[in-house]
Amino acid sequence: MSNSCIVLNGDYTFLCLIDWKRAMNLVFAGKVSVLKYSDKVIRSVGGAFRLPAVLVLMRVVRSVYKNKVPFNRKNLLIRDRFACAYCGVSGKRLTIDHVIPKSKGGKTDFDNCVVCCEDCNNRKGSGTPREAGMHLAKRPYQPTISEFVRLRLKQSGVYDLLVEIGIY
Ligand SMILES: [Zn+2]
Numbered sequence: 001m002s003n004s005c006i007v008l009n010g011d012y013t014f015l016c017l018i019d020w021k022r023a024m025n026l027v028f029a030g031k032v033s034v035l036k037y038s039d040k041v042i043r044s045v046g047g048a049f050r051l052p053a054v055l056v057l058m059r060v061v062r063s064v065y066k067n068k069v070p071f072n073r074k075n076l077l078i079r080d081r082f083a084c085a086y087c088g089v090s091g092k093r094l095t096i097d098h099v100i101p102k103s104k105g106g107k108t109d110f111d112n113c114v115v116c117c118e119d120c121n122n123r124k125g126s127g128t129p130r131e132a133g134m135h136l137a138k139r140p141y142q143p144t145i146s147e148f149v150r151l152r153l154k155q156s157g158v159y160d161l162l163v164e165i166g167i168y
Helices: 020-028 073-079 118-124 145-156 159-164
Strands: 005-008 014-018 032-044 047-057 094-098 113-117
Touching (some): 005 020, 005 032, 020 032, 020 047, 073 094, 145 159
Parallel strands (some): 005 047
Antiparallel strands (some): 005 014
């Protein structure tokens, strides 16, 4: 996670990662308090200071809870944990599969798309999983913001840090 800094919402739920320059701006603007410092030190004309590792906003930003997780390739990969939804393989070239093919009216959204390896995608062709004799390990679904945040935290390696300081 290099020099990025965790920002928690005012209610101590994870909000985002930002770089240290933005983090320092928030600190100087009095918009956040520092929960934990990192062991990295930055030297500037104004002196040396430690970089913050975890910040918490002074107020709760409520709009994030109303938003849906936007559908895109990156977010689909996160939901499906970077593994094929049919055979479970990971680390291969992964594609996006429309469970109900577009040609049969399937939509491009979280409820109809899964991560799929190239082999399974070729095997499935333009049919439905049933037609291709394939089985989905889990039905596709629209992830909630809180579930998604947790997944992203685990994948970015900052989850343990938040557990350590008692956030989760
Ligand atoms: Zn596969």
